[in-house]
Amino acid sequence: MNVRHIDGINKGKLLIYTLSTCVWCKKTKAFLNSLGVGYDFVEVDVLSSEEKESTLVEIKRFNPQCSFPTLVVNDEQCIIGYNESKIKGVLGL
Numbered sequence: 001m002n003v004r005h006i007d008g009i010n011k012g013k014l015l016i017y018t019l020s021t022c023v024w025c026k027k028t029k030a031f032l033n034s035l036g037v038g039y040d041f042v043e044v045d046v047l048s049s050e051e052k053e054s055t056l057v058e059i060k061r062f063n064p065q066c067s068f069p070t071l072v073v074n075d076e077q078c079i080i081g082y083n084e085s086k087i088k089g090v091l092g093l
Contacts, residue, residue, distance in 0.1 A: 002047055008038035011091045014070070016041045017059050017070040024082040025069040031084055035093060 003015070006029075014032070018025035020043040032039050044055055056066055063070045063079035069078040071087065079086045 002051065003040045003042050005040050006038060007031065008033075008036045008088065011037050011093075014039035014073045015072045017055070017072070019045045019068045021045065022068050028069045028082050028087075031043060031082070031087065035088075037090070037091060068069050 014037065015033060016025070016032070016039060018029065018041055025037050029039075029041060042055060043061070044052060047055060059066050059070050062072050065080075067080060069080075069082065072091050073079070077090055079090065
């Protein structure tokens with residue numbers, strides 16, 4: 001899986017699954033950037049077919065509808081869509 005990292009404050013393991021063309025995905029990453037939080041992200045639509053298939057299976061573990069963005073926190077919690085208050089809440093901000 002082609003995971004990219006953005007440096008910032010460590011608030012746990014944050015992995016966001018995005019689409020490169022998704023406005024809400026871009027807004028979610030910009031919001032995390034504005035908070036100064038470190039996170040990893042995967043742009044699912046630019047993955048190879050094999051990588052995309054396995055990544056979609058992984059996303060469906062947390063978000064059965066497989067919508068974007070999907071933010072997985074510490075491999076436990078999932079925030080679906082762009083939601084500033086939920087993100088701040090789960091990060092303790």
